[in-house]
Amino acid sequence: MRLRNFLGLSFEIAKSSFKLRNEGSYLGIFWYLLNPLLMFVLLLLVFSDRLGNNIPSYPLYLLLGIILFNFFQNTTTESTKIIVGDYGDLIKSINFPREALVFGIALKCVFSHFFEFVLFLAVMIIFGNSLSGIIFYPLILIFFFILALGFSLVLSSLTIYFVDLGNLWIFFIRLVWLATPIFYSIGGQNRLFLANLFNPVYYFITISRELIIYSRLPEPWIILGAVFYSLLSLLLGLLIFNKLKTKFAEML
Amino acid sequence: MERIIVEKVSKKFKIGFKKKQSALSRILSLFSGREPKKPLEALKDVSFKLDSGEIVGIIGKNGSGKSTLLRCIAGIYDYNGRIITDGRILPIIDPSIILRKRLIMRDNIYLVSSLLGSTRKQIKKRFNSIIDFAELRDFVDTKVYQFSDGMRARLAFSMAIHCNPEILLLDEVFEVGDESFRVRSAEKIKELVKKGASVILVSHDLAVIEKYCNKVIWMHEGKIVKTGKPDEVIKDYLNFKDR
Numbered sequence: 001m002r003l004r005n006f007l008g009l010s011f012e013i014a015k016s017s018f019k020l021r022n023e024g025s026y027l028g029i030f031w032y033l034l035n036p037l038l039m040f041v042l043l044l045l046v047f048s049d050r051l052g053n054n055i056p057s058y059p060l061y062l063l064l065g066i067i068l069f070n071f072f073q074n075t076t077t078e079s080t081k082i083i084v085g086d087y088g089d090l091i092k093s094i095n096f097p098r099e100a101l102v103f104g105i106a107l108k109c110v111f112s113h114f115f116e117f118v119l120f121l122a123v124m125i126i127f128g129n130s131l132s133g134i135i136f137y138p139l140i141l142i143f144f145f146i147l148a149l150g151f152s153l154v155l156s157s158l159t160i161y162f163v164d165l166g167n168l169w170i171f172f173i174r175l176v177w178l179a180t181p182i183f184y185s186i187g188g189q190n191r192l193f194l195a196n197l198f199n200p201v202y203y204f205i206t207i208s209r210e211l212i213i214y215s216r217l218p219e220p221w222i223i224l225g226a227v228f229y230s231l232l233s234l235l236l237g238l239l240i241f242n243k244l245k246t247k248f249a250e251m252l
Numbered sequence: 253m254e255r256i257i258v259e260k261v262s263k264k265f266k267i268g269f270k271k272k273q274s275a276l277s278r279i280l281s282l283f284s285g286r287e288p289k290k291p292l293e294a295l296k297d298v299s300f301k302l303d304s305g306e307i308v309g310i311i312g313k314n315g316s317g318k319s320t321l322l323r324c325i326a327g328i329y330d331y332n333g334r335i336i337t338d339g340r341i342l343p344i345i346d347p348s349i350i351l352r353k354r355l356i357m358r359d360n361i362y363l364v365s366s367l368l369g370s371t372r373k374q375i376k377k378r379f380n381s382i383i384d385f386a387e388l389r390d391f392v393d394t395k396v397y398q399f400s401d402g403m404r405a406r407l408a409f410s411m412a413i414h415c416n417p418e419i420l421l422l423d424e425v426f427e428v429g430d431e432s433f434r435v436r437s438a439e440k441i442k443e444l445v446k447k448g449a450s451v452i453l454v455s456h457d458l459a460v461i462e463k464y465c466n467k468v469i470w471m472h473e474g475k476i477v478k479t480g481k482p483d484e485v486i487k488d489y490l491n492f493k494d495r
Contacts, residue, residue: 005371012366016352016359023354089349095327095341096367162275246330249323250265 006100013104017086018111032115036066043183051184060213063123065182067116068205072148073173075109079152080166084159088252098245099238102156106149110141124213133212140211143230144204150233157244160251180205200229254338255419255450256302256325261333263295263320263474294320295331296474304339304418307441307451309465309482311458311489317474318454319345322421325452339418339449342368344425347408353397357388360396361411368415378414385436386410405429413440420444420451426460438464458486 022028040063044052052058082101083091091098117137124131159165179195180202186193196202203226210218266289294317302308310318324331326343350367351360361382365375383389386406396404406429413420420441426434441451441464455461461468461482468485470478477492478485 005369008371009366012363012372016355016363019359020352020354089346090367092323092328093345093347093350094343094367096369162278164274164276168275249328 006097006103009096009100010104010107013101014107014111017105018108021108029115032112033119036063036070036116037119039066047183054187055185057127057129057213060120060124060127060129061185061209062183063120064208064213065180065205067113067120068144068208069177069180069182069201070116071109071113071144072151072201073177074112075106075148076151076155077166077170077173078105078109079156080159080169082156083248084163084252091248092252098248099153099241102152102241103149106145106152109148110145113141129213130215133215136211137208140204140208143226146234147200147204147226147230150230150235150237153237153241154233157241157248160244160248176201197225200226200233203229253304253448254301254336255304255306256338256452257334257336258301258321258325259299259334259336261295261298261321261324261331261335262293263317263324263329263331265292265294266290267292294474295324298333298471298474298476300469300476300479302450302452304448304450305445306467307445307453307465309461309468310452310454310471311456311461311468311486312471313493315473316471318471319423320474321471322423322452322454325419326421337419340369340416341419341421342412342415342417343421343423344409344412345421345423347412347425348401348404350408351396351404354395356393356395357383357399357407358392360407364408365411365415368412370415382407382410382414385414385440387433402429402433406433409437413437413444417444418449420449422451423454424456426453426455426457458490462486 022031027034040059043062043066044059047062048058052062055061079102082105083098087101090096121131121134155165155169162168176199179192180199181192181196182205186196203222206222207218207226210216298317298321300308310321312318320329322343322345323329325335325337326341326345328343350364352363355363361379362372362375365378365382366372370378383392386403386409388403388407391399391403396407399407405425409425409429426437429437445451453461453465465482468480468482469476470485470489472492478488
């Protein structure tokens, strides 16, 4: 019963913040697609002849990378604004499970990710790719969600102590974006490969591409890495959040 | 039956001079030493008990620890000491800020009521009763930023008491809202109390306190100065205030 209440509350938070974001916007969900679509078209125009030359189905490779990274980026950046910014006054006046805020915001990002994924499906169909790999996607998304949730728990609770953590994170995530093989492939670059072993998003992007675009089974160590990083991040997230959450109300 | 037992509760805040700190200055302060912080004791050894069916009023000057005490009981702050509560607690502290101003009233009711611990099904059932009690039926699809302060307070209060709380913590809620709403709120609270709920009422309106409370606690600088019958405590408080 308590879990149901928690999920219900998270869902309400997700819904209301989704509505707040779309408030007064005439284009509605089109805005969700504009960012990945523009990025996709731009990168495709610039790189398809060079970096994408040796990559099979480069447009799909690129778009899937963009929308997956977008999900992680949106969830984590928004999480830095929850506690100090948007919901601070609620925390000071009602004693509700604080985790529901982070969970709700992450759920909202899943909603908007769905729109982007539909765009990806459309492009898949246009390019005549086999759609059979999609059955694995829900499972991938669950673990990817856990990863993003873990990061969000850490980030949202730390903003209490470091007010401008949000700004730092925007900068940092930009660096990660460049270091992740989104519009290029790692190929034989050893240093880049080693660096990406510590980049959890890399594992998820690789698995998704292998399964969904190329209908191949990814190597076992990549799957293990993805599961390991997502569980580790959730564990750390819960530990840190639990430690700090009693301080939220008085630090605001 | 005892609803709330508060035993030797103390609460200390560390008051800094710079409130907001950036990550860079945090790191720098590792080398330059921490900034001086002054401890402030908001509550010192506060103890009292509250039975079911009782309404207790808390009076005292600004900064005497009234709201801090409510937040400790509600579980919003952590504290030293022991607080045992029995029943669903519902704090109404600064009611209108919990509303999301850019959402319409209907969405606000769903969001805030779930934050207060209700399920979607329960909210659906109570929805009409909430808007009728707040007398806001015509504004269900209006965004809350266009409401007046009184309307917001009425809405927030109406949502809270429709959650059927067993312990109701009210922080200066009677200071807003017009006379007729006050009377209806008081009626509703009395109804809850009759069913066995307990109420802690913080207010600067001594007339309200005297009228509705069975017991009054007078706080000063984080300590309980006097507990007792409303007329006696209020008389002493007024004498003290005058000096």
